[in-house]
Every structure is written in structure tokens, then in C-alpha cells.
Amino acid sequence: MLQDPSAETFSKQLLDIGDGKVAIDETGYVKLPTDFCTIADSQDTLIEQIFPDVHTQYINHEWLAERAILAAKNVDVDNLNLKIQMLLPGNLVSYKSIDTVCDDSEA
Template sequence: MAHKKSLEALNFTLKDLRRNNNIFGGLMILLAGDFRQTLPVIPRGTPADELNACLKASPLWNNVKTLSLTTNMRVQLQNDQSAAQFSKQLLAVGNGKVPVDATSGLITLTNDFCRFVDSQLALIENVFPNISDNYQNYAWLSQRAILAAKNNDLYVACSRVGKPSALFVLTSDQKTKNVVYQRALQ
């Protein structure tokens, strides 16, 4: 989500360029997306700083008319029951309809919502099974992702994809050459 100052800067710029003192220089502005998904990033900021930087904290927000889409077209067009169930569960989490544990303040996710693993290696194997056979299959790769709150967690996870069985070097023609097994390096 953009910082509220970005929207306010756009407002002042349009007023100046159009020589019109109405909001956004008299233009209608369309903001699209799910504002629940991301907060503005404030380096070394507190949660209060992030909330204060949201578009909803801007005085301009009082002039916003919110329209909501009610049908998930991707799910409807695919006619996939598991995708429909996942969509409903995700919406319940986003709408705050999932019960919160009074002690921890956390919600409990079920096995039908996500997969639980015991380690990072188990996660990688679950998301990228047989990566050594499929690393050039772009359709297969495009259906997989590991998401994390911090980039460092992703760097560590990405560095472990393809391990621990063998280390390999890919030449420019993408053929495996000079396979060196880990035990030989120790």
C-alpha cells in the first residue's frame, strides 16, 4: 500500500497543474486493490507508525467512496471446490471472523487451510518436490512459491532449494556438468 503522503502529494500536484483547488484538481481518482494485504513499509517504524502512514489515516480518505467486489471470478471460472473453500477461509481471516486465542492473541489455522511442516527443509521439499527433475519446467515452477515476512528468510530458503542431495553446476547450455556430491566436499 502506498504511504498516505504519496496520495497527498498527488493531490497537491494535480491541484497545481490543473489550477483547480478541488480535491485532486477536480479529477476522479480510482484506487484499486485489497488494502488489508499490505501496510506501508516504515523502516525501523512501530506498528503505530505503519497505521499512521496508511491511506485511511489521510484527511483525503473522508472523500473516498469504497466499492467492494463480491464475487471471486477466478474461483467461479475455474469451478474448483478446493479453491472456493480456500477463498472463503482466506476471506474469513481477512474479515476477522476467525476466533482469536485469548492467551496468545493468535488465530489457529487448520490443515485444510495450509500445510504444516517441521523444518525449513520439509517446507522446501513440500513446495518443490523433485526440483532436480522440474527446475526447467516453467509451468511447474509458476505454480509454486514460498512467502515470508522478511527477505532474509527467503534468501535462506532459496539457498537451500535443490539441497542437500547433490550440488551441481549448470553451464550456459543448462546441462548438468561435473556433479560434485556433498560428502566429497566434507
């Protein structure tokens, strides 16, 4: 994002929203500028717009690094992640981990 004008604009717009500098409409919602983000009518449409051909492009790390979907709630993030994972070839595998120290001397 360094020296990326669109990233700088997005960052400023996001800060303005967070700082309450953006007008709120009569319904109480913030009206986003048309160039602020991608508008989609469903999660599936959003995924297709942001990650087109993800089933073949997923191996291209640069392609992946240029894309992101921001969501306000973890439940939405989890749902989006699962939908995107289901588009990838191969079997879905979950790895479990625990973040604890067994012995104080290991800390």
C-alpha cells in the same frame, strides 16, 4: 487460479484471517484450518514438501508455476530462495541492476 475451487477456498480463508473473522486462541495465535496450508517443522522439510525433486523438475515451468511458499518476512523469503537455489544444478550467479534514469529526457 481461475475456476480452481481450492484456490477460491484458500483466497476466502486468507481474506477472513486478514479481516479478523477467524478466532484467536488463548496464546493470541490464529488457529489455521487443517486444509489451509502445508505444515512443516523446518524450512528444509517445507521445501521438500512443496518442491519435491526440484533438482530435476526445475526445467518444467508448469510444475514450478503450480507451487509457492508464502512467507511474512523478506528475510524468510530470501533464506528460502537461497536454500532452493542451492538444490539446483549449476553455479549460482547474481546479476546486479540499478533502477534509475540517467537523463530526464530518457524518462
